[in-house]
Amino acid sequence: MNDSILNFVEDAKKRLLQLQAEHPEKKEAVQETIRFLDGLTKSLQEGDFEAILLSALILAFDGLVALEKIEVSVKTYDPDGPSADFADAIAEYEKAMSPPENAKDLKTTLSKIGSASVYLMRQLQLFTKKYPAATACDELADRLFGLPPKIFTLIQRLDDDEIAKLTGNLYARSRELHKTANQLKQLNEVLSTASTAVNVAIGVLGFLAKFAPLI
Amino acid sequence: MRMTIASPCSPVRLWGAVLLILPLLALAGCSTPKSAPSQFAAFSKATSSLAQISQKTYVIAVTVNSKQTIYSLSKNPAGFDPSTYAINTDNVASFGKRMLLLQALQLYAQSLSDIFSSDDLSALKTNVKNLCTTLDSLKANETLKPYFSDLSLSFSDFGNYLGIGLSRLFESRRNAVVMKALEETTPTINGIVAALQFEFGMCATASGKGSSGIGSLISSYYDRYLIDASKSPIAGGQAGGGSADSAKSAKSNTIESLIQMIQTRDTLCNILILTQEALAEYGRLHAMLSQAFKPDHEALSDALVDLQLKLQNIDAVFSAVSQKEKN
Numbered sequence: 001m002n003d004s005i006l007n008f009v010e011d012a013k014k015r016l017l018q019l020q021a022e023h024p025e026k027k028e029a030v031q032e033t034i035r036f037l038d039g040l041t042k043s044l045q046e047g048d049f050e051a052i053l054l055s056a057l058i059l060a061f062d063g064l065v066a067l068e069k070i071e072v073s074v075k076t077y078d079p080d081g082p083s084a085d086f087a088d089a090i091a092e093y094e095k096a097m098s099p100p101e102n103a104k105d106l107k108t109t110l111s112k113i114g115s116a117s118v119y120l121m122r123q124l125q126l127f128t129k130k131y132p133a134a135t136a137c138d139e140l141a142d143r144l145f146g147l148p149p150k151i152f153t154l155i156q157r158l159d160d161d162e163i164a165k166l167t168g169n170l171y172a173r174s175r176e177l178h179k180t181a182n183q184l185k186q187l188n189e190v191l192s193t194a195s196t197a198v199n200v201a202i203g204v205l206g207f208l209a210k211f212a213p214l215i
Numbered sequence: 216m217r218m219t220i221a222s223p224c225s226p227v228r229l230w231g232a233v234l235l236i237l238p239l240l241a242l243a244g245c246s247t248p249k250s251a252p253s254q255f256a257a258f259s260k261a262t263s264s265l266a267q268i269s270q271k272t273y274v275i276a277v278t279v280n281s282k283q284t285i286y287s288l289s290k291n292p293a294g295f296d297p298s299t300y301a302i303n304t305d306n307v308a309s310f311g312k313r314m315l316l317l318q319a320l321q322l323y324a325q326s327l328s329d330i331f332s333s334d335d336l337s338a339l340k341t342n343v344k345n346l347c348t349t350l351d352s353l354k355a356n357e358t359l360k361p362y363f364s365d366l367s368l369s370f371s372d373f374g375n376y377l378g379i380g381l382s383r384l385f386e387s388r389r390n391a392v393v394m395k396a397l398e399e400t401t402p403t404i405n406g407i408v409a410a411l412q413f414e415f416g417m418c419a420t421a422s423g424k425g426s427s428g429i430g431s432l433i434s435s436y437y438d439r440y441l442i443d444a445s446k447s448p449i450a451g452g453q454a455g456g457g458s459a460d461s462a463k464s465a466k467s468n469t470i471e472s473l474i475q476m477i478q479t480r481d482t483l484c485n486i487l488i489l490t491q492e493a494l495a496e497y498g499r500l501h502a503m504l505s506q507a508f509k510p511d512h513e514a515l516s517d518a519l520v521d522l523q524l525k526l527q528n529i530d531a532v533f534s535a536v537s538q539k540e541k542n
Contacts, residue, residue, distance in 0.1 A: 107419045114441075115481070118473045125467055145466060148445035148473060155419065156438045 012197040029183035056150035061203035077131040114151035178209035262324035266317040408498040418484035437480035
């Protein structure tokens with residue numbers, strides 16, 4: 001699992017450098033993101049909880065990005081659209097990934113992401129069972145399968161000291177992260193070479209940036 | 216405020232009694248609303264429901280502790296440390312102490328209701344004596360001392376005031392005794408409510424700032440279980456070792472198992488939230504009980520109905536959980 005996250009980070013960095021080549025004026029934002037990803041790659045190699053958080057968020061945002069494709073897929077196979085349970089599962093997942101302004105704490109948010117991913121996986125599996133050709137649903141269910149263990153491990157491992165340390169770090173960097181995420185988002189929206197990896201990196205940055213000042 | 220005069224007929228003591236009762240009579244008035252006895256009966260009923268729910272919550276703690284023990288022993292027999300429990304309910308004496316406290320709360324509320332339903336002086340004296348005996352024994356009980364040590368009045372002395380003067384004003388005297396009892400016990404009841412709230416605590420996912428008390432036990436147990444359950448098919452090699460269909464089936468089973476675990480955890484955490492709310496409401500309601508003596512007491516009636524509904528709701532959630540466990 002760690003290898004796939006490292007591959008993701010490498011891919012995101014490669015794409016970011018391509019963006020930088022096409023838009024030299026965004027060099028600062030791209031470099032900031034690369035530094036962020038490098039720092040977390042180091043953490044990942046050291047196996048600490050920031051790395052687990054990064055890998056969980058990457059998986060979770062990968063799922064979120066894939067959901068757009070899923071909605072198209074579901075409509076293709078079932079003209080009536082998703083069942084009420086499926087629609088609820090999608091909505092809950094999207095909600096969990098966008099912590100509201102009154103988000104209470106990291107554990108609560110992660111717990112909601114963990115539970116929402118499990119419910120979404122079940123609905124994806126049920127849909128695939130009904131429509132075996134809807135492979136996008138099956139693939140997403142498979143990809144999300146690595147998420148709950150990471151989330152539950154984080155919830156279990158994050159004690160008050162670790163949360164204080166993590167949120168302290170994030171708070172200090174939140175403004176820069178927010179600025180960077182917005183710059184990259186704008187950039188990615190106008191580029192024809194928009195990549196999933198960059199979208200996911202934006203999601204991770206945006207999540208952390210939005211969350212940190214609330215604590 | 217505790218009376219320590221030796222002679223029951225000493226003038227000082229008599230004056231003390233008069234001084235004690237007169238303001239209470241003024242407060243209580245001579246005309247008690249007809250609905251007052253039913254208010255106290257409703258309070259007693261609510262206390263019993265709350266005590267039963269609290270007892271069930273402690274049983275959850277014991278059950279989760281047992282599961283935690285079995286789980287921890289199966290994972291790491293040498294490293295298991297029961298002292299890490301947020302609340303040690305494994306200990307029989309410790310569990311018994313809590314049950315005794317809940318029983319005391321019920322006895323107190325029942326005594327108040329009995330006093331209020333007394334229809335003659337003899338019954339009133341018996342019921343007041345029962346209340347005083349109950350409260351004094353609780354005060355003297357070593358196990359419960361921390362909860363009752365704040366009671367400033369000796370209830371045995373307090374009970375004696377019933378027999379002094381103003382014997383024709385039965386209703387006023389009854390009201391005065393109840394008013395005084397409410398006034399005296401409010402800090403103790405608040406203390407018990409606070410102790411129960413502290414011990415029940417909240418789950419990490421509900422409190423927003425970490426878990427506490429029994430909530431901590433629930434969070435810890437279910438999160439650990441969820442970690443292992445979510446890894447099981449891959450860790451056990453089932454997904455990789457068999458056919459694609461069996462791997463899918465294994466994943467599907469894992470997801471179903473996770474959903475059940477998440478639902479049970481969320482329900483138990485929700486019970487804690489609801490119980491915390493009911494406890495806070497109970498404390499407020501006890502402080503409002505003196506309003507039963509006033510003709511205009513809609514707020515008290517509404518609060519009693521609200522509390523009873525809240526408690527019924529919690530009981531229904533408990534029943535749903537136990538039904539699910541049976542299935």
